[in-house]
Each structure stands twice: as C-alpha cells, then as structure tokens.
Amino acid sequence: MPTQTCQCPCGHTRFEIVGRPLFRILCHCTICQRFNAAPVADVVIYDAAAVQPPAPGSVSFQAYKPPPNVQRGKCTQCGAPAIEVFEAPLFPKLTMVPTSVHGTLDALPVPVGHxxxxxxxxxxxxxxxxxxxxxxxxxxxxxxxxxxxxxxR
Ligand SMILES: [Zn+2]
Ligand SMILES: [Zn+2]
Structure with a gap:
C-alpha cells in the first residue's frame, strides 16, 4: 500500500495516508474558492479509513454551508487548507486532501474533471x-x- 505524508506549508499540520486515492477533481464552487482563497480547489478523494487524522488541535474544522455535510479544516498555525471530511447518511465517509498539502504530486492521478x-x-x-x-x-x-x-473490489 502506498503511504504518503501530507504537510501544510508551516509543518504544524501533518498526517499520513495509507492507500490509493479514489479520484482527484477540480471544484470551482464558491465555498471551495473561499476555503482555499483560490479560484479552484484541486482535491484528492480518499476513503476516510485511508487517512490517519492530524493530531488534535492542529486543524480547526468549520462547516461553511450545510448541507452537503463537509467539514473543512485549516491549519491552526498557518491557516492553510489542510483536510476536508465528508459525512452523510447512506454514503461512504470520505476525506478530501488538497493537492497543496500532498507531498508527491507525481504519484497522484490526473483530475477527472471540473x-x-x-x-x-x-x-x-x-x-x-x-x-x-x-x-x-x-x-x-x-x-x-x-x-x-x-x-x-
Ligand atoms: Zn467546491
Ligand atoms: Zn500550517
């Protein structure tokens, strides 16, 4: 199983991913724009089980607009987008990792679309x-x- 260490720009927020990404997608929604302070979010989607959560207190989570039920976490030190957790009834729990915190971009799949x-x-x-x-x-x-x-499967 591939393992990756993800880290925010200041190094305070770190977490490990053990497993392959489900897919990668680019999102232009206004919430992603606001959360990322960027025109587009470039995120990699994982089964939540594949991502070992960052240490408590390193990330502060906020729901920008429910539903959909996405908790978006930023590093408490540098404020960079670090990790997003999606949870909804009858739905697999997912973790979304911005490519900006991914260590090895070349190991990532090409985005499936916008x-x-x-x-x-x-x-x-x-x-x-x-x-x-x-x-x-x-x-x-x-x-x-x-x-x-x-x-x-
Ligand atoms: Zn979005
Ligand atoms: Zn940081």
Whole structure:
C-alpha cells in the first residue's frame, strides 16, 4: 500500500495516508474558492479509513454551508487548507486532501474533471470534462466515486 505524508506549508499540520486515492477533481464552487482563497480547489478523494487524522488541535474544522455535510479544516498555525471530511447518511465517509498539502504530486492521478464550472473565476484551457450546476457536478462526483469503488473490489 502506498503511504504518503501530507504537510501544510508551516509543518504544524501533518498526517499520513495509507492507500490509493479514489479520484482527484477540480471544484470551482464558491465555498471551495473561499476555503482555499483560490479560484479552484484541486482535491484528492480518499476513503476516510485511508487517512490517519492530524493530531488534535492542529486543524480547526468549520462547516461553511450545510448541507452537503463537509467539514473543512485549516491549519491552526498557518491557516492553510489542510483536510476536508465528508459525512452523510447512506454514503461512504470520505476525506478530501488538497493537492497543496500532498507531498508527491507525481504519484497522484490526473483530475477527472471540473465541477461547478459555471462558478469559475476564469476559463480553464484543458481537455478535461467540465460540469456546470449542482446536478451535473454532483452527478459526476458520484459517478467517479462509484466507479472508483467498484473498480477496487
Ligand atoms: Zn467546491
Ligand atoms: Zn500550517
């Protein structure tokens, strides 16, 4: 099983991932923009069980807008986005890790596409699929989630 150490820019928040990512996705929603202080979130999705949580007190979690039930955590020292936890009834618990804290980017998969592209700050000139609106964006997330989980069995 691949192991990766994730670390925020100041080094205060560290955690380990043991396992493969389910998929990686780019999100342009306004909450991600606010949380990341960036035009787009580049996140890698894992089964929550694959991610060993950071030490208590190193990350402060906040729900920016429920639902969906995502707790977004920033380093308590440098304020950098560090880790996001998604939990909902009848749904596998997921952990989302911003690529900015991932140590080895070359080990990561290519993003599967863009979500909430209608909320984009700027156009993106790549060949990845671009989904706009809640239904299409959530639909693509779910498809990739189920495909990744089926593929693993
Ligand atoms: Zn988003
Ligand atoms: Zn930090």
């Amino acid at each position: 979500m909430f592209y209608d909320k984009r700050v700027a156009d993106v000139a790549d060949a990845l699929p671009k989904h706009s609106g809640l239904l299409a964006s959530q639909g693509s997330f779910m498809r990739h989630l189920f495909a990744a989980q089926l593929w693993r």
